[in-house]
């Protein structure tokens with residue numbers, strides 16, 4: 551499968567690989583979808599994307615078509631913002647997508663711009679991803695030189711010094727408007743009032759890379775063969791970014807990443823990165839797709855993190871809790887105190903097992919804090935702490951070898 555990433559669909563984390571140029575992208579069907587989109591009504595493009603069931607790959611899994619339609623229903627000028635912030639530890643897929651297949655992201659972005667009627671496209675890129683920025687800038691230049699950009703909206707690339715919270719869409723828009731990276735309470739949603747108070751669609755890089763595929767191969771093909779970029783890190787022998795079909799069992803995904811470290815076993819898996827509940831070692835048969843993961847109380851997110859028995863869930867939980875306590879933007883007092891207390895309860899060096907009183911306090915904190923922040927960072931901190939607590943009670947740790 552090489553629908554999203556050209557060439558080898560498996561890569562190590564830090565070797566981004568060469569960018570695919572315009573000729574190579576066109577040789578695998580690139581820009582056919584944009585050409586056909588230019589002869590298709592925006593409503594029809596949105597219908598096709600809806601039929602394919604494309605959901606956002608930035609973490610929230612929101613249907614792309616619904617977002618585009620909501621913005622289109624508001625009077626313009628409208629904006630399309632590409633979110634290449636990717637600040638969550640363990641997530642590498644977006645920088646790989648941009649650095650290796652910039653034209654695919656560009657084509658998807660231009661189709662989305664047509665569907666939403668965007669007057670301008672703004673690409674927010676984390677300043678750590680200079681290679682991704684340069685690949686995209688070169689791709690735009692190639693499109694211009696080939697005379698293919700004449701009727702397209704202007705595209706502005708912004709390389710921003712990044713803090714994690716700026717990946718949240720309203721904080722990102724605040725940064726684009728020259729303000730501090732503080733989320734705002736929704737409503738108003740960006741699709742109603744976003745950049746410069748105008749209707750704005752914010753989409754993740756990978757979400758947009760799927761769009762040319764949908765138009766080129768059709769929604770039926772897409773629903774059956776949907777590829778996903780899985781960023782697999784943690785206690786695995788070969789961490790990397792893997793293009794694999796939606797629905798691959800967790801166990802097989804870990805095997806693709808080389809399996810557990812030598813002599814280690816899987817103790818837990820975070821299938822939705824830092825923001826969603828953990829899977830136990832006896833749940834590795836589950837399919838990596840939204841319904842199966844939802845039934846298990848979790849979901850897909852920006853990355854997949856494997857926790858080995860040698861590291862143990864305690865250290866992983868401590869690391870995540872400390873991350874959220876450090877990254878709160880401090881706008882909501884309850885987020886400042888809540889993330890700090892969770893980090894204290896789960897701190898490294900604390901007894902590996904939580905006392906029943908600590909476990910009870912985490913349960914109460916999670917219940918009281920969920921939904922109380924302006925953004926969902928506080929929810930994520932509470933959810934992950936709550937989900938990790940059962941892994942930290944008592945002596946027994948279930949661990950599973952992965953074939």
Ligand SMILES: Cc1cc2nc3c(=O)[nH]c(=O)nc-3n(C[C@H](O)[C@H](O)[C@H](O)COP(=O)(O)O)c2cc1C
Pocket residue numbers: 605606607608609610611612614633634635636637638714715716717718719720752753754755757758925926927
């Ligand atoms: C704290 C926080 C950080 C986020 N960071 C990112 C990010 O780095 N990249 C991203 O695409 N979405 C991130 N999101 C989600 C965005 O707010 C938004 O939902 C997403 O960009 C929408 O794109 P999609 O619908 O294509 O997934 C973050 C959300 C939160 C609450």
Ligand code: SF4
Pocket residue numbers: 715732733877878879880881882883885886922923924925926927928
């Ligand atoms: S919940 Fe936390 S990160 Fe989100 S806006 Fe409030 S203080 Fe900032």
